[in-house]
Amino acid sequence: MQIQTERRCGCRDPETGRQLGQRCPRLKNRKPHGKWSWRLEVPDELVPLVGKTQLRGSGFASEEAAKQDAETQLSKVRAGRKHLGTLTTGDYLDQWLAGKRRLRPTTRRSYETHIRIYLRPLLGSVPLAGLDKTHIDAAYRRIEADGANRARAAGPATIARIHATLRAALNDAVRNRRLDFNPAAGVELPEHEASEVEPWDARDVGRFLDEAAKDRLGPMYELMALAGLRRGEACGATWDGLDETAGVLVIRQQIVEYGGTFAVWPPKTKSGRRKVDLDATLLGSLALHRLAQDAERAVAGGSWDNGILSNQHGKPVALSGLIFTKPDGRHLDPQYVSNHMQIIARNVGLCCTISADAPAGALTIDVGRRHVAPERTWTVYRDREPVGQVTVTRCARRRGAGATLTLTGRLGLDLRKGDELGEDLLSRRRLHDLRHSSASIQLDQGIDLTLVSKRLGHSSTTITGTLYAHLLRSTGQRAAETVANAIPRRLQDHAHLTPTTITNEKGRL
Template sequence: MNRERAQTRHLHIAHGATVQDITVDDVGEETVETYLENWLWGKQSLRPSTHTSYEIHIRRYLVPYLGNLPLTALRPLHVERMYRELAMLEGTRGRPITVSTLRRVHATLMSAMNTAVRRGLIERNPAATVELPRTPRPTMNAWTAEELGRFLTLTTADPMNMMFVLLGLVGLRRGEAVALRWSDLDLNAGLLRVEQTSVRVGGRTVIGPPKSSSGQRVVAIDEETARRLQWHQCRQRLSVLRASDERVPPPTQVFTTERGEPLDPAYVSRLFSRLIAHHNLRPIRLHDLRHTSASVGLASGESLVEVSRRLGHSSITITADVYSHVSPEVAKSSAERLARTIYHP
């Protein structure tokens, strides 16, 4: 936007902005910057984490490279040039910007330009014909059942041990476990309801619904896990009473600090890494416990449908594509079952 010819008001595109906060361009030629800011303001129904991601993409990448262009003048070559230059930039932590980051920025621009097409502001989406590098399939670094069992045994005394059980055995996501409430559990029936998740937004922890409807699910838990959760609840309540100067109500969350306060999801990941190093175990990421849960489940004879529902995937195709090749144990077990039907009918 030409700042010498345009009279503007400062824009606040944080979630929940008011109409008066939107930039006003007296020139009449809507720029990409003005359009993106107005488009983001209109996305009030987004999850806070998604809204924050869009805001970062717009402020950090799209506006600096495309913002001065009139919206109607934006062409694929402008978008391609931006992606080439972004690929050569250094990330915020000194690392090159990854292909996956470029794809997320591209997804934000695609969504915004599709809206512009629907509103009749432009004839076609200038980002639609731009090709991006393929995102390499991430390497699955799951533990075996024996490795998972050893880790859980070695960390039995840690207050977060039960969270690692739910991540590695049940297959919960980190945010789902952090947001889990005691009211979400029916330990007598052996049922666990996933109804909310915890995410970091703008430096603070926000609890909200799962990203998709398939994320809201009921998962069966075994008797031993239910028994351990009951013991965890007793330990948690005693810890909160000891740490408090006065009587406080029991925590509503399943996993809290020793004072009963909500957990920072990042703390769980850091603790997991420290415990692995302390016990000299094969290093994996915290999220790899979820991969471990799927891999061990498939190897033990659990069907793809069962694993897909337990993990909260929107489609069994996702489960088959991501997890069916994770563990050699799965292929070996399948080959043995097939051979038995032929050699020993």
């Protein structure tokens, strides 16, 4: 490829108004005038790589500078990098997403949303070759400003996810030799502190599991709470993956839902494909569950079928041997599992729910179905927060499952429909928090972080440590005491350094 250079200027003919270009007489002067440009014809065999038949560059102060730039671009083409030319960031992002063949549908949908709603409108017209930190900073500030006027604002967490999409796309541009460096690498994101995970403690988990034991899916929630399985992993668990002799459950697949469609996929990472050790009590619960499922299968007869779902490649897969199913054998809807967990958790410690508003001073209240005998003193809960107490002396059944409760004295506060009577109700938690509770209990009991990470199927201990760092406080305190006790000291030399003495000495300071 031969490089051709020329010098042109922007001077115009005073009569026609047209640019003189190379005809300008001032170009022959020794004093620099005009700018140098370069061009080269791309060989036919390289046109598919380069994307055009000719490469150009202009605006150089000297012919030497023009030739150097041309040589640089030429070396990039020979090294396998496509000449960017006028390729915009928006077009590149579309090409990048189209070329990502191994993305899960949920990840692809997330990338597509970020590109369509945020990145293409704000950065799409910027040439990829000229994209820099200032463009990206300005785009994120615009997202923040626009988010303030929306019902659902795009806050720091959303911007962090958008940035992750852009950074991944530009990393591929660097790997494919389209860019020398990733301009998103040095962007400073808005400050964002993820809320700390605060799951149920061991006592509350036990209360929930005692209530769940009455339900046909109780063993499923027990498995998630004790072994830390994800919702989709529990839905996709199979009997052939359970080794009762070794006390191990192999996680090979998960049932997921995206965009109203169900699918069966392998775990997201290699570490997600794991063996989970089970205790004897949980194995017993699963054995009883197998007997109950056998009875359901006998009733269903030939209609028993786990169903057919598509895999990560879109191909149909006939499910079989699922541990947890609907009574007719069909696979479970993961969202149903989450919603059903809320019903079970809500019943822990619950007596009844107020079915009609009752003003302060009333002597009776109307309630729905009673879970226990109501004649006693109860705490009144509103949105799971205690707001008062009532004492019930009599319960008169009404039509249906409702009842009218008579109080010992006049009601001391206004009651609203939906308020609850109960004792030590469980705080609201998501189904995924059972997994967090499992991690919390394991760490609190001194189980090594690496082992906890493997049981949870995290890709690295860094993820586990980041998620549950605040739950390691008690473990850290025990470690501090263990280290101190392991070091022999002459205590008589340090007898004056008691906590009380130190406090007093600091106080005098």
